[in-house]
Amino acid sequence: MSINKKLMRDTLLYATGPVFNKIIAFFLIPFYSYILIEHELGYYDLILTSSQLIVAVGTLKISDSLYRWLMDNNIDDDLRTSAISNSFAVIMASILLMLVINYAIPAGSGPMHKNLICLLIITVLLLGHLFQLLRGLKLIKEYAYVSIFNGILLLCSNIILLGIFHLRLQGVMLSLVISNSICILYISYRIHLLSFLKINMVNSVVLKSMIKYSAPLVYNAISWWLMGGFDRYVIAGFLGLDANGIYAIAAKFSAVIILINSFFLPAWQDMLLKESNLFSVKMQFSKMLNLYITLLLSLVILLSSLSKIFIEHAIDPRYYEAWKYIPVLLAGNALLALTSFIGTLYVLERNTYHIFITSVLGSVVNILISVLLINSVQLYGPGLGMLSGFLAIFLVRYFYYKKRISIQIQLRPLLLLFTIFIFVMWCLYFANRSFYYVSIFIAITTFLLVNRKLGLELFRTISNTLLRSKTGNT
Template sequence: MPSKKEALVKNALIIAFGNASVQLISFLLLPFYTSHLTTQDFGVVDLITTYSLLLVPILTLEMGMAAFRFLIDAREDPKAKTRIITNVVQLAGVILLVLVGFFFVVIQFVHIPYGGLALASVATAVLPALLMQFARGLDRIKAFAASSIVAGLITVSLNIILIGPFNMGARGMLIAGIAANLVSSLYLFITLRIHRYIDFRTGDNAMRRELLKYSVPLIPNTISWWVINAADRTIIAIFLGVASNGIYAIAYKFPTIFTTIFSYFGLSWAESASVHINSKDRDTYFSEVMTASVKFFGSLTCVMIAFMPIVFPLLVDKAYSEAYQYIPILIAASFFSATAALYGAIYIAKKKTKDIAMTTIWAGVLNVVLSLVLIKFIGLYATAFAAAVAYLVLTVYRHHDSKKYVAITYEGNVLIQIALFFIFTTAVYYYNALPVTIAGAVAAAGVAVFLNRSIVGIAKTKIFSKLKGLPPDAVIAEEELNR
């Protein structure tokens, strides 16, 4: 039976494989999309997709997250699993009916591009949003990852066919997305055998109230990040102009890579934290994971900054060269955001979703206020700096506040080490002389390996055990003998 840490890492890798493989394919097909779609088509699809991401958490009342958390506690209780899933399905059914009715009223007064397809895009997005959380809650992480692969392959395949030979443009992309949602949902429904967990006799108001009490506070938490991003872009556009918004958007692309990588681990950590929140060795386990996570993602932050002067000119046109100035601050902001999310998993585990919502909202307010105050004085640095400060304050607050649930302690001077590492790589970044940059990048890679030597050692042992066909313990014993 795998240890807690092994299960955590294994699940993170499974999630990463499921998502990263599809994202890579989509990225490689970007030239195909841009050559076959007009900017207007791309803009319409992006707008519908963006609003789908905003609307799904609202329309589902974040019931998927409630199902995930409650199913973790019910993994050994078939009746409880049936009760939870049945009540979530009932609520989702009512929500979908209301959505369809509301949509048909709205289109009488407002023109919505590709109206029917836009509705179908949002409505079908609700299905995988719920079913994927069922998979996580039922400890079917491979099915969770596989559904992402299924959805990605369907999307890519149909896009190539509908946009290419059939020349359907934006309509083709929307149809591909709808089909992907339906097929991946059907896959999960069959694989998880969801029909076994639906018994409408188990539906009751008490269960629904309990689920909603947990899920509803998560809505402002989810929306706030969307609002913060939109507010930043709006502030920049008003005070500095649309061109500056373009510069900022390019600078933000690189921290997004960090955020994407962290998201794979974040999903796995949220589950592990919920499973082990009442374990006897909880404080030790949580402290070890937090220490290792800060080391790893702090090192990733610094390595990205160190290599950015080499990568940036290869990927970005000179017209956007100003974006270079803001990347380290935005990557640091992403690191603080990730660390705050690590603490957020504790609130999820303790079912204290109101605390998550309130801390996130206050961080968002701080972000917007700082941006408004500073933007006239330091330009685009204001929004980048405001984001970093807001997420840092959020992290520090959650660290102290979460002590009433879990006593997190960091090993040694890990925080000082990461801080010094960041100062070093940032200084080399802004010095921006090629010989110094190359030396700094090599040094950063070496420091990252050194700081994460325990993780590197475990990975090496795992790899050699696979190659030699031996269990990891046997490989360790063999290495000790060779010494």
């Protein structure tokens, strides 16, 4: 299977920073498990989950609109400046509104001060917007470097505030605020942000046009939050914050799948938006979909097999039962990645309405199953709800585009991988220790074999990139 080399190079660039950043965040999980008790970790997870919804609704998803406008109008300086100025007008209005609301809300008696939570949300908002700006300006290397920088800052801040000053939950939150704030200042200086911000370029026509594109994405974001965030409130409400802390550990481990999606999807999306030949897009899409399904399913098998041994040796014993829920969450996140992959076609067509409709369907399925099952199967309920919701979205989107661009999924390798997945799950949950280690070996072998072509192409791309760097050909 021939893989688009430009896509591979862009994927590597997108991967460099975010992967490093996410790896840092991943290895902070064991650190947090020994520092924070279940209640604190559950509370922290609720704050992060809530911030995602607040940022999406509060900014009207204007960052997505900015990226789309810059990809269309990057050559025209006036259009570019106008899009950036208008988007920041929305961002500044959102920040002002958050500050007013924060001031109006009485201080609670929880472990985190409300002002720190507000500051965290603002820094997440600004950094996310600036990352989209870097993507829209095609500054992929800067995007990668800042992500690496952010990860290093987060690690250092956590070591100092938690390891030395023993600030616990407050230290975790402050670490995120500090790392985000420094990166915001760096990006603003590096790209001369003030030169793009002109008050006279803010006008209602451009602003309405951008919001018209982004507003349906707010409903989509709410639906996605209901898919991946509302379950935290269901767990906290039915089972308590301690259970949410255990679920958070499982969710953070399974988020490795999202890591793969976070660097592959932007590169794929960029390629689609730059591609003027619709026939070429249709030809590549089916090949890339099958490649992605194989990669994700083999990764689910591999990570599921390693979940128990990771939790046993890396996480505090009070979170041990988290391993049980990881395979379900991994499968759900794999389906999330596939729905996002097909969703890039909606972005290409600016069909945000269908994005919203399919996301609403998935969120309804997720909520119903989560609430109905949580009392009977405990934390498996939200996991199965998420899995079912993303499966519903994937099937609807798949059959919608199957008629339009002739998507063909290769069933034979899919059935083989699914059979191996069932065997690994049996070994993980029911077999003795010897069979469990055999399943790990099979999972690793399977992952290497089915992704060998992708691995070779990746190796060639890295080698060629390094050779060009040595010879000065950039």
